[in-house]
Amino acid sequence: MIVRELRLRGSARMASLECQLTQLVQVFKPELIAIEGYSYNSINRPFDLGGIAEIIKLAFFKMRIPIIVVPPTQLKKFVTGDGGASKEKMMRSVLERYNYETKNDNIADAVGLAKFAEVYVTGYSVFRSELDAVLAFKEAELGPRVTRKYKSVKSI
Numbered sequence: 001m002i003v004r005e006l007r008l009r010g011s012a013r014m015a016s017l018e019c020q021l022t023q024l025v026q027v028f029k030p031e032l033i034a035i036e037g038y039s040y041n042s043i044n045r046p047f048d049l050g051g052i053a054e055i056i057k058l059a060f061f062k063m064r065i066p067i068i069v070v071p072p073t074q075l076k077k078f079v080t081g082d083g084g085a086s087k088e089k090m091m092r093s094v095l096e097r098y099n100y101e102t103k104n105d106n107i108a109d110a111v112g113l114a115k116f117a118e119v120y121v122t123g124y125s126v127f128r129s130e131l132d133a134v135l136a137f138k139e140a141e142l143g144p145r146v147t148r149k150y151k152s153v154k155s156i
Contacts, residue, residue, distance in 0.1 A: 014051065018059045025063055033060050034117035036109055037071040070116055070137065078119075078133035079112040097127065 008016050035056065060067050073083040080093040087105035094108040095101045098115060102108050119125045119134045 014055045017052065017055055021056065021059045022063065025060075025065065030065060032117050032121055033065055033067045034113040034120070035067065035069055036075055036113060037069045039072045068117070068120060068137075068141070070113060074133055074137050075109060075112050075116060077136075078116050078130050079108075081129040 035053070038053075057067055057069075070078075076085040076090060077083040079085070079097065080089050082089065085093070087108070090112065091102060091105060091108040094111050098111055100108075100111050102111070115130070116134065116137075119130050120138070125131050125134075
């Protein structure tokens with residue numbers, strides 16, 4: 001778990017975050033990291049979060065762990081089937097699809113990102129909308145040469 005050290009500011013805080021991320025990687029050994037891209041409609045937030053996001057990406061780059069940055073609209077489309085879904089719809093869909101209840105939209109996003117990464121790596125989902133969202137993401141990332149190796153049980 002990332003521990004927020006309230007006393008730390010600036011570079012010391014960034015160094016602490018990098019150290020904690022390194023420890024998490026040693027414990028969980030992820031093969032892929034999925035992070036949510038910036039929501040450019042949020043006033044000043046992309047600028048506030050930019051330094052933190054870049055430290056996170058740099059830390060994983062140094063550890064040679066691939067990173068995918070999933071745009072918020074793509075994540076919403078993956079989880080709900082609707083790229084413009086509200087936070088409430090995201091939380092409701094996380095409960096319905098993944099049987100995870102939360103009142104915190106950031107946690108709902110994190111659950112969605114974990115599932116996105118799983119489908120990205122495995123190419124498998126029971127929901128057609130998840131496969132379509134990941135395939136669209138891969139085609140945007142890699143170009144149209146992406147093969148349609150993805151398999152779905154349901155067309156939802």
